Amino acid sequence: MKIVVIGNGMVGFKFCRKLVERKVPGLELIVFGEERLPAYDRVHLSSYFDGKSTADLLLAPKNWYADNGVRLHLGDPVHHISPGLQTVTAKSGITESYDILVFATGSSAFVPPMPGTDQKGVFVYRTLDDLDHMKTAARKARRAAVIGGGLLGLEAAKSCMDLGIADTTIVEYAPRLMPRQIDQNGSAILQKQLETLGLKIRTNAYTTSILGDGTATGIGFEDGSTIPADMIVISAGIRPRDELAASAGLETGSRGGIVVNDRMQTTHANIYAIGECALYQHIIYGLVAPGYEMADIAIDNILGGNRTFGGFDMSTKLKLVGVDVASFGDPFPPPDSCRVIVFEDQVAGVYKRINMTDDGQYLLGGILIGDASAYNMLLQKVKNKMKITGKPEDELLGARSTGEAAAGVLGLPPDAMICSCESVSKAAICQAVEDGHETFNAVKKCTGASTSCGGCAPMVKDLITYTLKSQGKYVRNVLCEHFGYSRQELYDLIKIRSLHSYDEVLDNIGHGDGCEVCKPAVSSILASLWGDMILAKGNDTAQDSNDRYLANIQKGGTYSVVPRIPGGEITPQKLMAIGRIAEKYNLYTKITGGQRIDMFGAHVGDLPLIWEELIAEGFESGHAYGKALRTVKSCVGSTWCRFGLHDSVSYAIRVEERYRGLRAPHKIKSAVSGCIRECAEAQSKDFGIIATEKGWNLYVCGNGGSKPQHALLLAADLDSETCIRYIDRFLMFYIKTADPLTRTATWLNKMEGGIDYLRNVVVKDSLGIAGELEREMQALVDSYKCEWREVVETPALRKRFTHFVNAPEEKDPSVQFEQLREQKKAVEWK
Amino acid sequence: MSPITKEKTNWFFACKVEDVPANGGVCIKYKDEQIALFHFARRGEWFASQNLCPHRRQMALSRGMIGAQQGEPKVACPFHKKTFSLADGRCLSDEHECAIKVYPVKLEEDRIYIGVGGGKETSAVPA
Ligand SMILES: Cc1cc2nc3c(=O)[nH]c(=O)nc-3n(C[C@H](O)[C@H](O)[C@H](O)COP(=O)(O)OP(=O)(O)OC[C@H]3O[C@@H](n4cnc5c(N)ncnc54)[C@H](O)[C@@H]3O)c2cc1C
Ligand code: SF4
Numbered sequence A: 001m002k003i004v005v006i007g008n009g010m011v012g013f014k015f016c017r018k019l020v021e022r023k024v025p026g027l028e029l030i031v032f033g034e035e036r037l038p039a040y041d042r043v044h045l046s047s048y049f050d051g052k053s054t055a056d057l058l059l060a061p062k063n064w065y066a067d068n069g070v071r072l073h074l075g076d077p078v079h080h081i082s083p084g085l086q087t088v089t090a091k092s093g094i095t096e097s098y099d100i101l102v103f104a105t106g107s108s109a110f111v112p113p114m115p116g117t118d119q120k121g122v123f124v125y126r127t128l129d130d131l132d133h134m135k136t137a138a139r140k141a142r143r144a145a146v147i148g149g150g151l152l153g154l155e156a157a158k159s160c161m162d163l164g165i166a167d168t169t170i171v172e173y174a175p176r177l178m179p180r181q182i183d184q185n186g187s188a189i190l191q192k193q194l195e196t197l198g199l200k201i202r203t204n205a206y207t208t209s210i211l212g213d214g215t216a217t218g219i220g221f222e223d224g225s226t227i228p229a230d231m232i233v234i235s236a237g238i239r240p241r242d243e244l245a246a247s248a249g250l251e252t253g254s255r256g257g258i259v260v261n262d263r264m265q266t267t268h269a270n271i272y273a274i275g276e277c278a279l280y281q282h283i284i285y286g287l288v289a290p291g292y293e294m295a296d297i298a299i300d301n302i303l304g305g306n307r308t309f310g311g312f313d314m315s316t317k318l319k320l321v322g323v324d325v326a327s328f329g330d331p332f333p334p335p336d337s338c339r340v341i342v343f344e345d346q347v348a349g350v351y352k353r354i355n356m357t358d359d360g361q362y363l364l365g366g367i368l369i370g371d372a373s374a375y376n377m378l379l380q381k382v383k384n385k386m387k388i389t390g391k392p393e394d395e396l397l398g399a400r401s402t403g404e405a406a407a408g409v410l411g412l413p414p415d416a417m418i419c420s421c422e423s424v425s426k427a428a429i430c431q432a433v434e435d436g437h438e439t440f441n442a443v444k445k446c447t448g449a450s451t452s453c454g455g456c457a458p459m460v461k462d463l464i465t466y467t468l469k470s471q472g473k474y475v476r477n478v479l480c481e482h483f484g485y486s487r488q489e490l491y492d493l494i495k496i497r498s499l500h501s502y503d504e505v506l507d508n509i510g511h512g513d514g515c516e517v518c519k520p521a522v523s524s525i526l527a528s529l530w531g532d533m534i535l536a537k538g539n540d541t542a543q544d545s546n547d548r549y550l551a552n553i554q555k556g557g558t559y560s561v562v563p564r565i566p567g568g569e570i571t572p573q574k575l576m577a578i579g580r581i582a583e584k585y586n587l588y589t590k591i592t593g594g595q596r597i598d599m600f601g602a603h604v605g606d607l608p609l610i611w612e613e614l615i616a617e618g619f620e621s622g623h624a625y626g627k628a629l630r631t632v633k634s635c636v637g638s639t640w641c642r643f644g645l646h647d648s649v650s651y652a653i654r655v656e657e658r659y660r661g662l663r664a665p666h667k668i669k670s671a672v673s674g675c676i677r678e679c680a681e682a683q684s685k686d687f688g689i690i691a692t693e694k695g696w697n698l699y700v701c702g703n704g705g706s707k708p709q710h711a712l713l714l715a716a717d718l719d720s721e722t723c724i725r726y727i728d729r730f731l732m733f734y735i736k737t738a739d740p741l742t743r744t745a746t747w748l749n750k751m752e753g754g755i756d757y758l759r760n761v762v763v764k765d766s767l768g769i770a771g772e773l774e775r776e777m778q779a780l781v782d783s784y785k786c787e788w789r790e791v792v793e794t795p796a797l798r799k800r801f802t803h804f805v806n807a808p809e810e811k812d813p814s815v816q817f818e819q820l821r822e823q824k825k826a827v828e829w830k
Numbered sequence B: 001m002s003p004i005t006k007e008k009t010n011w012f013f014a015c016k017v018e019d020v021p022a023n024g025g026v027c028i029k030y031k032d033e034q035i036a037l038f039h040f041a042r043r044g045e046w047f048a049s050q051n052l053c054p055h056r057r058q059m060a061l062s063r064g065m066i067g068a069q070q071g072e073p074k075v076a077c078p079f080h081k082k083t084f085s086l087a088d089g090r091c092l093s094d095e096h097e098c099a100i101k102v103y104p105v106k107l108e109e110d111r112i113y114i115g116v117g118g119g120k121e122t123s124a125v126p127a
């Protein structure tokens, strides 16, 4: 059988992969693709501006096709088909005959008919080539405008910001953003969130022209107003690529799309259409999951089966510019037919809406903005028409702890579709677990679940845990294949058996040869237990590379050096010393977000020399590398500030000097503010201290970063000594019980009993371990040594800091820099 | 130790055993190339591979952590922790990622030699 596929996009590729997996004897598979690259992940297209390379985005490397007997013609669009002769002809002149022809031509961006769209500076957002053009243009652009405030428009706007265009406006014709997915109130919250990020938004704005004289300069609206812009991205919808099909006489819809039946056949029985070019019951499905389902159904029918397509749910969940947005089922059914519950928190930027049947028994759909953690479960309830058992409002607030969420998964019927991208049911996942695939990766590999968008990962993980539990297996969060223990268990075992090196630990309580997961985890435990110099006792190669070189490896393979500056206080002499050293070793310098000075671009061989000079000037290891205490920020405090209640700088220095170098499951940050104005942002730190009239308030388990979370008050009005004791206990308890790479916020979120429990342990000593925790912390504090100094003064360690072991004086010749604002920078990833 | 020696293999002296940290790697300069050399002391084995991380194209693999996955020796790139088999160069963590070149290693007394130009190299690095 000879099958020709036109289009090598996401769905076309999926078709090929699934067909190849069926191992059909005598199959000849030929694919024509118009783009220069083989199929790539369009869904994550925007991450191209965010560090991903084209190679990262490819769905399969080029050689996959040849390896699997697929003949792929790239950059060669099909120009003509002859259904009578059963042949296709491509631009290059290649003609192929076929038994079965499959259209997977996708869509193109729809450009509304208006004057000015053909000028320089006007873009659409669809292919990697489009993005490349934008990238080039963005270097000169100062203002961007995106026409269309739908899902893609918002993504395009984010990309403009990623490209460095701070002044970006979204223009939407409808009165709200994402008009197809969310309602007016939800849109208002989303809009506010986006505006705080710096995006400008204009709704009710009907664009009628693009201004400019060959080069775009702005856009004009129906009401005569205009806005200036030199980069304009049109994201006004999609247009199915049906031109070739239409010219070959296949039936197409009045608004585009190749008409297919429920077997994905066009009006010619041996010609199929799948993905975004296919029109099924007057609908074009603009998402991958339905396209993948169509690919499956087409294959089944081509191979003699008779599965049929029954439409597809258009629920979506995404993260837009860092804000969760989800809509599922029917987001806005007619108001008189349903009961609606809405939850709104304007300050936190959270909006949730669910629609239920009149009697409150069944979910119809809803909208989640700002917090979409309940999405998977709600979607399942809609899809499986599950009865609402508890109070309807509980549905809205979502599962409050993982326990309940997982219990929810258990309640799903066996045929519930857990992974909609890959069509994997609950039963299939449970079966895989019962067959012995007991880890997430194993289940992923065996079932294919979670290999596309990844949105179903939390549910898959819950299912694994609960299937194992239901089999009576003790589910442990084991570290990796080399250790059958969790981090907490390992910590206790290492301590009880008094093990001091990675190899000892592996020999005594592990098996195999270790890996990059258990080595740093064990090293961190050893460091927090014994406080030995991190590179001592042959432990250096069990350290993460950053710990091993006591510096962060950065783009280009050079390192950054960040001397410790406790509390952010620094003398002019020290400032000059840093300046002089940075100049001498040609380092790029920048003030960090944590009141330090970052020096980038140091060759590995220069590290000991740089440290030596820094040490001579009175600096010490700043643990910007490794999972350790990073910084204790401070505000000005009572020494200078007219509001300051206490001397926050002195206290911050004291705290930082106490915990410097402390190794933990993850990095730790802290801050001290001199009054409630909170200039040091102490409430976004793992532990933060704020001066009060009567002493210090201690806040814990806050987190900045990608998932910000406010710290919670642990104890109020403490004197300086008590505050330190509580911090000792808190940090030591965290170090002993948290999983690897878990920040304090996540640790607390998972803790049964939450902050009340933690307060009982730390403040009320409910477990009777406070004394022990304090003693252990004191031992670590006492054993602190500057790690850089150890290297500088130990010839054997110092010798390790070379690029070539057989040419120690030579620097890595492949390291390259570019100029940036009078300094150097690493060259871009290729 | 990697046993494969093909006729054409050209052995060059890399460094002494003592120059390589136990269970870690170093970078060897060979003409204009960079080769990562690893001493897997736990297993008494030596491995060599290209030093270039194929993912980000940076000279960094020698600084990665080595380990094993179901018995197969591997190295994790310090940049994004993608892991590569030291036995055949395959990327173990991401099927879409290119493989790396691996080279045979032999030991004579305390001297380490790396074989280039032999049959064991699996080249999959795009230029
Ligand atoms: C920026 C962006 C973000 C998105 N985000 C999401 C998301 O979060 N979730 C989601 O579900 N979906 C998302 N989508 C939509 C998703 O990418 C599409 O649904 C999916 O790519 C459709 O796959 P397809 O194979 O039908 O079409 P495409 O991936 O567009 O592939 C069609 C291919 O056919 C080629 N072609 C056309 N005509 C010819 C010809 N005559 N000869 C040869 N080749 C031809 C085209 O050049 C193209 O490469 C997003 C899309 C974009 C652009
Ligand atoms: S937090 Fe209070 S004391 Fe500190 S600088 Fe701000 S206003 Fe001044």
Ligand code: FES
Residues within 6 Å of the ligand: A418, A419, A420, A421, A422, A449, A450, A451, A452, A453, A454, A455, A456, A457
């Ligand atoms: S739902 Fe997308 S990968 Fe499972």
